[in-house]
Amino acid sequence: MSTQPLVIGKFSLGMGDRFAHEAEAQLAACLAARKLGVEIVPVWNKSNREHNIIGSEPTSTRAAADAAVKALGWTAPYFLDADHIGLKTVDRFVGVSDFFTIDVADFIAQPADPAAVKAFVDRHPELVGTLTLAGIDRPFTTTRADVERTAAKFLLAVQEAGKVYRHIVSVKGVGRFVPEISMDETDSPQTPPELLVILAAIADEGVPIQTIAPKFTGRFNKGVDYVGDLAQFEREFNDDLCVIAHAVKRYGLPANLKLSVHSGSDKFSIYPAIRRALAKHGAGVHVKTAGTTWLEEVIGLAEAGGAGLALAKEIYAEALAHMDELCQPYATVIDIDRSKLPAAAVVNAWTSEQFVGALRHDQQNPLYNAHIRQLIHVGFKVAAKMGPRYLEQLKTCRESCARNVTGNLLERHIRPLFL
Numbered sequence: 001m002s003t004q005p006l007v008i009g010k011f012s013l014g015m016g017d018r019f020a021h022e023a024e025a026q027l028a029a030c031l032a033a034r035k036l037g038v039e040i041v042p043v044w045n046k047s048n049r050e051h052n053i054i055g056s057e058p059t060s061t062r063a064a065a066d067a068a069v070k071a072l073g074w075t076a077p078y079f080l081d082a083d084h085i086g087l088k089t090v091d092r093f094v095g096v097s098d099f100f101t102i103d104v105a106d107f108i109a110q111p112a113d114p115a116a117v118k119a120f121v122d123r124h125p126e127l128v129g130t131l132t133l134a135g136i137d138r139p140f141t142t143t144r145a146d147v148e149r150t151a152a153k154f155l156l157a158v159q160e161a162g163k164v165y166r167h168i169v170s171v172k173g174v175g176r177f178v179p180e181i182s183m184d185e186t187d188s189p190q191t192p193p194e195l196l197v198i199l200a201a202i203a204d205e206g207v208p209i210q211t212i213a214p215k216f217t218g219r220f221n222k223g224v225d226y227v228g229d230l231a232q233f234e235r236e237f238n239d240d241l242c243v244i245a246h247a248v249k250r251y252g253l254p255a256n257l258k259l260s261v262h263s264g265s266d267k268f269s270i271y272p273a274i275r276r277a278l279a280k281h282g283a284g285v286h287v288k289t290a291g292t293t294w295l296e297e298v299i300g301l302a303e304a305g306g307a308g309l310a311l312a313k314e315i316y317a318e319a320l321a322h323m324d325e326l327c328q329p330y331a332t333v334i335d336i337d338r339s340k341l342p343a344a345a346v347v348n349a350w351t352s353e354q355f356v357g358a359l360r361h362d363q364q365n366p367l368y369n370a371h372i373r374q375l376i377h378v379g380f381k382v383a384a385k386m387g388p389r390y391l392e393q394l395k396t397c398r399e400s401c402a403r404n405v406t407g408n409l410l411e412r413h414i415r416p417l418f419l
């Protein structure tokens with residue numbers, strides 16, 4: 001075994017592959033980017049929740065990724081992300097994953113031990129007062145009470161991340177995986193001054209995170225564009241990059257520490273801001289996508305026509321019929337207006353062009369329907385229930401599915417962000 005610690009490169013793309021049939025098509029997008037001059041590290045991510053809904057095991061994600069890497073002759077690094085795990089769920093992933101998204105959102109705002117909070121603030125007088133950080137023209141002004149409040153809110157979550165991290169280390173060893181801490185699945189966004197306190201606490205806890213996923217301002221709904229204040233997002237994203245650069249120097253966190261943007265697919269309106277910020281600060285980023293690939297599979301089926309289109313229509317009809325059940329686990333990250341969802345009978349009469357036009361994320365196309373897109377996004381359980389019938393159709397429509405998967409990642413994601 002190599003003694004070199006695993007380090008993730010500057011730009012990385014998290015890719016979800018719910019039915020483990022698209023790894024090659026996804027990797028083809030990274031390969032194309034490489035030929036165009038940008039190194040994108042592929043990271044296959046699948047959460048415990050997705051594995052449970054589909055009835056799959058992390059070993060299948062590993063097998064699909066390894067097979068794609070071999071088939072396409074990919075020689076650069078790639079990773080397998082145990083996405084959104086905690087102490088209760090990590091063991092299923094620990095053998096096959098080498099990237100761990102330690103999700104501690106549920107521990108935010110659970111009160112930390114007051115003595116630990118006091119000790120933290122005592123240890124960090126530098127966090128109190130006027131903080132001038134390189135790259136941020138408006139200094140942060142914080143009182144001891146502010147830092148205490150922030151520490152009280154996040155300290156328990158950071159301590160929990162430490163427990164999970166040490167558990168993974170006990171199995172895999174130090175440096176044998178990339179640790180990320182995620183706090184995105186919570187109610188309120190973390191401000192840049194809060195991020196600084198969180199990073200100081202993570203460094204104290206001894207977790208050498210290489211990526212951090214805060215919750216950003218605005219809505220990051222599944223599979224559709226960003227909704228929020230673009231100027232505020234850009235300002236805070238830039239500030240976060242400066243906070244990270246500062247924390248790396250001040251607290252000795254890994255030099256490659258970068259932001260991880262969860263639900264990062266399809267957020268076309270903020271990609272120019274992210275791109276500008278990365279260039280300005282010379283920073284890296286991890287952009288996590290997942291369901292966008294499953295949507296491209298359905299688009300590929302519909303585009304193929306015949307039985308593929310019929311199956312795509314069946315998926316829509318079933319998703320519509322079980323909408324409440326399907327939406328429930330994703331309630332906080334979707335915004336579906338029922339009145340904008342056509343009846344199954346209407347969709348059943350659609351041509352390939354109409355179905356593809358409604359689903360493909362092209363906001364210029366008058367046929368595009370963000371409500372259908374979100375419903376299908378959370379509707380993958382329908383395809384999981386179809387089992388072999390769905391997988392067989394994927395094979396039959398291999399060409400159109402793969403072409404849409406690759407094209408979506410390359411043209412709508414990698415190109416605007418990195419090329």
Ligand SMILES: [Zn+2]
Nearest residue numbers: 182184262263
């Ligand atoms: Zn997430």
